[in-house]
Amino acid sequence: MSMDYNGKVVAITGGARGIGLAMARAFHKAGAKIALADLEGAAEAAVEFSGYGAHVDVTDEAQIESFVKMVTSTLGPIDVFVSNAGILRVDAPSWDAAGADDAAWQASFEVNVMGAVRSARQVWPGMKANGGGVFVLVASAAGLLAQIGASSYTATKHAAVSFAESLSIAHGDEGLQVVCVCPQAVRTDMLGDSEDGGIAGADGIVEPADVAHEMMAAIEEKRFLALPHASVAGYENARASQRDRWLGGMRKFRRVVVEQRGRPV
Numbered sequence: 001m002s003m004d005y006n007g008k009v010v011a012i013t014g015g016a017r018g019i020g021l022a023m024a025r026a027f028h029k030a031g032a033k034i035a036l037a038d039l040e041g042a043a044e045a046a047v048e049f050s051g052y053g054a055h056v057d058v059t060d061e062a063q064i065e066s067f068v069k070m071v072t073s074t075l076g077p078i079d080v081f082v083s084n085a086g087i088l089r090v091d092a093p094s095w096d097a098a099g100a101d102d103a104a105w106q107a108s109f110e111v112n113v114m115g116a117v118r119s120a121r122q123v124w125p126g127m128k129a130n131g132g133g134v135f136v137l138v139a140s141a142a143g144l145l146a147q148i149g150a151s152s153y154t155a156t157k158h159a160a161v162s163f164a165e166s167l168s169i170a171h172g173d174e175g176l177q178v179v180c181v182c183p184q185a186v187r188t189d190m191l192g193d194s195e196d197g198g199i200a201g202a203d204g205i206v207e208p209a210d211v212a213h214e215m216m217a218a219i220e221e222k223r224f225l226a227l228p229h230a231s232v233a234g235y236e237n238a239r240a241s242q243r244d245r246w247l248g249g250m251r252k253f254r255r256v257v258v259e260q261r262g263r264p265v
């Protein structure tokens with residue numbers, strides 16, 4: 001049993017490739033009209049769906065605003081908004097926890113946190129006027145746990161998860177359904193040159209289509225968390241209930257990776 005998306009309008013940031021594009025395919029297959037926003041390739045990618053695609057930098061709210069207006073006027077009011085655009089900066093070159101420079105931290109905050117905040121600011125009023133909608137935030141398992149060797153990614157993804165919770169708390173009673181997607185390694189450009197997904201690949205690398213499938217299931221089942229790697233629920237539980245043990249386990253994990261590769265990722 002799958003939800004009927006016929007005639008529904010779905011807008012996706014970072015939608016030209018990777019997880020965002022796979023989600024677009026899943027929604028399109030279910031009957032939805034698709035709008036894609038990305039730094040490059042959105043219009044080209046949207047051709048597959050006879051949809052709408054535009055250049056949008058989610059760090060610039062005016063660009064999100066005009067995207068939302070254009071989508072609404074060309075396809076109709078937005079039913080589902082997926083805030084998926086994200087960036088990963090590692091703690092190189094020193095691999096100290098504070099090793100990444102301010103520019104890396106600030107860029108991560110701008111895209112991974114403010115991209116979602118500004119999207120919600122632009123899209124929620126229209127959804128509310130329309131009786132509600134769905135806001136999907138693609139965070140990461142790093143937002144529930146930690147990504148070793150990428151402390152700016154970890155911190156901003158934790159902030160993204162908490163913002164998704166705030167959205168649900170503030171607007172859940174007003175018709176907003178929030179889904180927060182928290183995968184470990186997914187086979188996309190974000191994995192870079194790491195064949196096994198590094199530390200995030202410890203439980204295997206899933207395909208973007210698997211993430212899309214789990215997200216659709218979470219919408220259907222009215223679940224806040226979409227966990228393409230089921231093991232993440234247990235890790236989160238262990239982190240919450242046995243924090244020192246969990247930190248010890250993460251230190252051990254880091255040691256092993258450093259011994260194998262000479263760096264923690």
Ligand SMILES: NC(=O)c1ccc[n+]([C@@H]2O[C@H](COP(=O)([O-])OP(=O)(O)OC[C@H]3O[C@@H](n4cnc5c(N)ncnc54)[C@H](O)[C@@H]3O)[C@@H](O)[C@H]2O)c1
Pocket residue numbers: 013014015016017018019020037038039040056057058059084085086087088111138139140141182183184185186187188189190191200
């Ligand atoms: N690949 C993984 O292992 C993994 C795991 C957990 C979470 N995620 C998250 O999934 C989301 C999608 O990433 P992906 O794996 O498909 O990687 P990706 O790099 O293929 O896709 C990210 C997309 O976001 C876009 N983007 C980046 N900055 C942007 C900006 N300022 N404005 C608009 N678009 C911007 C990129 O152009 C790209 O199309 C990200 O939020 C990422 O953090 C990925």
